[in-house]
Every structure is written in structure tokens, then in C-alpha cells.
Amino acid sequence: MKLFTVNAGFFKLDGGAMFGVVPKSIWQKTNPADENNLCTWAMRCLLVQDEDRLILIDNGIGYKQDERFLKHYYLHGDDSLEKSLAFHGFSKDDITDVFLTHLHFDHCGGSIERLEDGSLVPAFKNAVYWSNKAHWDWAVNPNDREKASFLKENILPIQESGKLKFIDTVDGIPFTQNIKIRFAFGHTESMMLPQISYKGKTILYMADMLPSVGHIPMPYVMSYDMFPMKTLNEKKKFFEEATQNGYVLYLEHDPVNECCTLQETEKGIRVKDTFKLTDIL
Template sequence: MKLYPIQCGKFKLDGGAMFGVVPKSLWQRTNPADENNLIELGTRSLLIEDGKKLILIDCGLGEKQNEKFFGHYSLWGDDNLDKNLKKYGFVKDDITDVFFSHLHFDHCGGAIEWNADRTGYQPAFKNAQFWTNQDHWKWATEPNAREKASFLKENILPLQESGQLNFLPTPQSGNYGFAPDLKMDVIFVDGHTDKQMLPVIKYQDKTIVFAADLIPTVGHIPQVYVMGYDTRPLLTMEEKAAFLQQCVDNDYLLFFEHDAHNELASLKMTEKGIRLDQTFSMEEVFGY
């Protein structure tokens, strides 16, 4: 097995929205804002190569939205999915599975693209199976008013129309073995959106957790640093407390999807609670 970080693109969001009720004087220490109060974010996917399987966890915003849409998100940098797959010798047609942590546009938009004559949509990964869970699918296709702008029909409905969509069973609690041969489990959390899935992967002598939107950046590690986007912020705090303790107890490394500058981090217990220990790149930890 090999793991590869795949930066799909970078964007910006309002720092206040990303940190909710936390004062700017605190969050700007880790996530400095520009003159418009925007902070730098990424859409980093994780690629898992194991035998004939090539699994991509999340796939960024994609490129099919119009200029007005992307204008809201201040795209920056020159990263994209195709460029960074090519870096490791792959193309989108090589992907066998695309696993979605959840179906907000910045996590699944890259899975669907315009067809050749731009009259409709088609899967960007023509040889892949798409994976979500039934409860989250219902949540995304019957969206509440708060999340409606994040669940875009053009990203979601073509997944089902393709015939490539699959549902994982949702456990009542605990982890679910998505791919036992890959030593990959899934933690379900509900504070950000209903039945978000966090993959847990054993790799070499480490365990890596794809933190998705439970802990989007290193600045969000403290328990009370919760996004304004979360539908159930008090539940997020409860889930983070349990999750962070699990990470410390088991020496898990966090893999950040939205941190534009940090790929991995270890955690430590301090007098103030669980905090960042060290940050690493995949190359530093695994030597490639």
C-alpha cells in the first residue's frame, strides 16, 4: 500500500465563518486573514494505492461551475487534481473508487464534469465506483435551508444517474470496516453535517485519520474551535472531544483536507487540553 496527498485546488473563505464564535484575535494566530477577512484553504484529497485498487478520498471543487460561482471563493495557486495525480503517475481513469467524506461541493464537485458538448454532465472518473451512505444521501438530496447552497444538484444527482453510486451501511455507533483488506475503517460524525465519514487508515507503522470537516485545519484542533458552517455545533464539540482523545490515546496522525499549508499533524495533551504537537508532510513521515 502507498498513500499520496493530492492537492485539488486552493480557495479562501471568511475567517469568521470558519471559526464561528472564536474571536479573530485567537484564530488569526494560526490562520491569518487578508484585507477582506479571508483565510487560505485547500482541498487536499488522499489517494490510496493498494494492488489493483486506487481509492481517492474526496476530490475538491471541480471546474464545471461558472466564473461567478468561483468568484465567491477566491481561487488561488496553480494546483488541480489532474496535475497532482500526474505527479505520482496516475490519471483520473485509473481511479477505481471515490470515497466521499460528505457531499458538500468542495468535497465532491470534482467527481462530475461537463460532457463533451456541454449539454449535460458525466462522471469525471469513468472507471470508479462512488461511495457515500444512505443517511447522508437522503440528507444531501433533501437539504435543509442552511446547507442547501452546499449540496448542489449538478454535483450529486449525476452520481446516481451514472449507475456508479454505492451506499455504505451506517452503524449505530463506532467504526465500520469499509475495506478490511486495506486496513481502513470509518468514523461517523454528525455535527458538521449528517453522517460525515472520516476514514481511518493503517499505513506502515502509523494510523492516519482523514479529518475532513471535523477538524479542517490545524487551527481547529482545540475542542471549542468550531466552524460557523456546522449544523449542530454543540454536537461537533462532543464529537471532537471523543475523537481527539482517541487520537491521543492511539497516536493517530491527522490528515488535513482544508489546511492549505499542513498535511499531517500529531497531537499532545497539555494543561489547556489536547493541542497540536508537530506538523509533517507525507514525505517527511513516509520518505517519498
């Protein structure tokens, strides 16, 4: 098995929305905002080469949205999904599996590309796309609060292509010999977190359960979360498990830190170490 960090670029979101009830005077110490109260966030995906499969976990916003949409999110930086794959010696055509933690646009937008004739087709033409039925149904029939995050042009063409497969919503269900799937329900319905066994270590891909190191304290829950009390309870459960077992947490949105470990302190669970994925490979 081999693991590769795949950077799909940076974007911006409102700092207050990202930290919920936590005052700006506190959260800006770890995630400083610009003059418009926007903070920079990564779209850090993970590429897993596992035997004969090349698995891409999430894929960023993509580029098919129009300028009116993209201007709200200020895509910036020199990274792109294609450049990052090429850096590791791969192309989109090499991907065999696209694993979607959930279907919010900043996690799955790169799944579909728009051709010159306007048609929407899978960006990874040789890949199977993985979701779960509970989350899929939630996304294609969205509630009014979450509707802006579920874009039909990111989602429906996957199913229409015939390349969509569902994972059973069973916590700990195997995906490969080295990957099992954990489920979380606070951020959105049935978000999937890949848990990877690698050289005696456990690496947990955190998706939106832990956007950044700045979100480790328990009350730091995003306003984007549909069920914040569930998120709070899930954080406690997963963080205690990660602390006791020395898990490496892979951070999708932290603009600086790729990975971290946790420790118990007098103030509760806090960050222990931060490091790049290559430091443990």
C-alpha cells in the first residue's frame, strides 16, 4: 500500500460559519480571517494505492461551475487535482475508485466535468464512484438549509453514468483489506470516514468532522453541521478513541497542517503533534 497527499487547491469560507458559536476573538488565533471575515481552507484529498486499486478520496470543487458561483469561494493557489496527481506520476484515467465522504460541493465537485458541448460526464472515466444510499437519497432530496451544498450537476451525472455503487451503512464495514469505513451523522446524513491501516498505524480521514486543528476543542462545531449535538457526541467518541490508540488524523481542510495526533490535557483533548503525511510513510 502507498499513500499520497493530493492537493486540489484552496478556497475561502466565512470564519463565523466555520466556527459556529465560538467568538471570532478566539478562533482567529488559529485561523486568521481577511477583511471580509473569510478564512482560507484546503481541499486536501488522499490517494491510496492498494494492490491493483488506485483510490481517490474526495476531489475538491472542480472547475465546471460558472464564474458567478466560484466568485463566492475565491479559489486560489497553484495546486490543482490534476497537477497533484501528475506530481505523483498519475492521471485521472488511472483512478479505479472515487470514494466520496459526502456530496457537498467542495468534496465531490471534481467528480464531474463539463465538455465543450455542455454535457456532463465523469471526470474519472475508468473509476467506480462510491457513496451510500442513505446519504445519496439525502443529497438528491435536500432540505432547504443544506440545498446550496448539494449541486445536482455534481451528483446526478454519476448515477446516470452507471458508475455509482453504494456501501452498506455499517460502521467498520471493510472497503479493502486495509481500509474500513466509519460513519458519522452530525455534519450531514451518513458521512463516510475511511480508516486506513498502514504499517502498524491507523490513519483516519476526518473529512468535515474535524476541518482543522483549530476545531479540536469540543464546542468548536461548524454552523454548517446539520445536527450539532450529534457532531459534539461524535467528536467525543472518535477523539477519545484516537487519543487512546494513537490514531493519525488526516485533515482535509486545514490550510497548514496535513495530519495531527491528539492527547488528553487538563483542558480536555487537544492537539499533540502536527506533521505531513510523508513524515510517517
